[in-house]
Amino acid sequence: MTDWQELESKYYMQVVVRTPVTLVKGEGARVWDDKGKEYLDFVAGWAVNSLGHSHPVVAEAVAEQARTLVQTSNQYYTIPQVQLAELLVKNSCMDRVFICNSGLEANEGAVKLARRYGHIKLKGAYEVITTINSFHGRSLAMTAATGQDKFHTPYIPLPVGFMSSVKYNDIEAIKAATTDKTCAIMLEPVQGEGGVNVPDDDYLKKVREWCDSKGILLILDEIQTGIGRLGALWGYQLYGIEPDIMTLAKGLGSGIPIGALLAKESASVFAPGDHGSTFGGNPVTSAAACAVLEYVIKNDIHGNVKKVGQYLMEGLQKLKKKYSFITEVRGRGFLVAIEFDNDIAQDVLMACLEKGLLVNKLKPGAIRLIPPLIVGNKEIDLAIGVLDDVFSGFVK
Numbered sequence: 001m002t003d004w005q006e007l008e009s010k011y012y013m014q015v016v017v018r019t020p021v022t023l024v025k026g027e028g029a030r031v032w033d034d035k036g037k038e039y040l041d042f043v044a045g046w047a048v049n050s051l052g053h054s055h056p057v058v059a060e061a062v063a064e065q066a067r068t069l070v071q072t073s074n075q076y077y078t079i080p081q082v083q084l085a086e087l088l089v090k091n092s093c094m095d096r097v098f099i100c101n102s103g104l105e106a107n108e109g110a111v112k113l114a115r116r117y118g119h120i121k122l123k124g125a126y127e128v129i130t131t132i133n134s135f136h137g138r139s140l141a142m143t144a145a146t147g148q149d150k151f152h153t154p155y156i157p158l159p160v161g162f163m164s165s166v167k168y169n170d171i172e173a174i175k176a177a178t179t180d181k182t183c184a185i186m187l188e189p190v191q192g193e194g195g196v197n198v199p200d201d202d203y204l205k206k207v208r209e210w211c212d213s214k215g216i217l218l219i220l221d222e223i224q225t226g227i228g229r230l231g232a233l234w235g236y237q238l239y240g241i242e243p244d245i246m247t248l249a250k251g252l253g254s255g256i257p258i259g260a261l262l263a264k265e266s267a268s269v270f271a272p273g274d275h276g277s278t279f280g281g282n283p284v285t286s287a288a289a290c291a292v293l294e295y296v297i298k299n300d301i302h303g304n305v306k307k308v309g310q311y312l313m314e315g316l317q318k319l320k321k322k323y324s325f326i327t328e329v330r331g332r333g334f335l336v337a338i339e340f341d342n343d344i345a346q347d348v349l350m351a352c353l354e355k356g357l358l359v360n361k362l363k364p365g366a367i368r369l370i371p372p373l374i375v376g377n378k379e380i381d382l383a384i385g386v387l388d389d390v391f392s393g394f395v396k
């Protein structure tokens with residue numbers, strides 16, 4: 001049998017520490033490796049496979065569109081792109097959409113839009129406030145926007161125009177960082193990669209009020225939290241506010257690479273030529289995202305996340321009571337972290353892998369569970385069972 005992992009180490013840039021398994025097939029919440037072993041997937045392509053793997057509505061939409069029309073450039077009108085934009089607008093508080101290919105692109109677009117807004121309406125204000133432990137993507141600008149030093153250090157000097165060392169869940173820190181150069185504040189409703197950090201219930205409301213009082217924009221990065229992951233279609237709905245700009249990607253295409261930048265009419269200041277993309281909103285990716293969004297809305301998948309997410313949290317709380325080395329379980333919906341009192345996350349991940357459960361290492365001392373949005377109590381029971389089994393091996 002081909003040793004794909006050895007070939008990878010020879011040919012691929014070594015930018016990520018991979019889990020030693022080669023996946024060849026997926027269906028629903030399950031994946032199989034090249035030796036035929038089955039796994040329950042609580043990583044879901046990093047919170048991407050919202051409808052699980054190879055969902056028939058996604059597969060059909062892609063296949064049919066691929067047979068019909070794949071790419072035209074944005075010089076022309078195409079139907080799936082307009083359908084997706086309408087679907088997003090009719091089911092959110094937003095008025096206009098720009099479709100791109102990934103999360104970082106959506107955020108780049110958001111920051112460009114906020115800068116245009118600053119040029120036009122705020123006397124040239126350009127700076128965007130972001131928070132410590134945020135994650136906004138891997139381009140140079142989004143690296144600068146990301147409030148984690150480990151992403152900055154290798155790439156200094158970084159683009160200017162970001163104030164990224166502001167404490168999360170602290171309105172006073174935002175107030176103190178705001179100057180006449182500030183055009184926007186960019187936040188995740190719940191911080192994902194940076195630790196699954198859930199803010200106080202009134203934090204976003206206070207930020208919204210602050211933005212209104214200063215006339216600056218609120219950008220919500222819902223790349224990880226959008227499309228139902230927190231148990232509501234959009235994260236902002238849980239906090240009783242509306243952003244001026246919102247970005248989406250991960251769950252939008254259930255695995256088909258697509259991102260979206262959405263804005264209220266009042267913030268939608270791009271003019272022809274200001275922004276663009278060769279592939280963005282291509283018929284195939286747009287058709288896939290339409291299929292995903294229609295399915296999520298019609299079947300109340302976010303309602304499933306809310307219900308089953310509570311069940312997951314109850315199961316994890318029981319594990320926390322049982323194992324004293326678990327210091328915290330936290331999160332909302334299907335974005336959940338388990339924190340340990342020492343750096344055992346990699347060992348836990350490997351033990352779970354051995355027993356057929358895929359989990360994500362969030363940091364040396366914490367794992368993250370981000371299952372497909374379609375899993376039910378049965379899959380939760382299976383996952384909790386494996387975790388229980390694994391944790392019992394860590395009792396000293």
Ligand SMILES: *Cc1c(COP(=O)(O)O)cnc(C)c1O
Pocket residue numbers: 102103104105107135136137138188192193221222223224249250
């Ligand atoms: C994953 C992620 C991004 C970056 O998305 P890419 O598609 O990897 O560029 C940005 N913001 C948040 C909150 C994310 O979770």
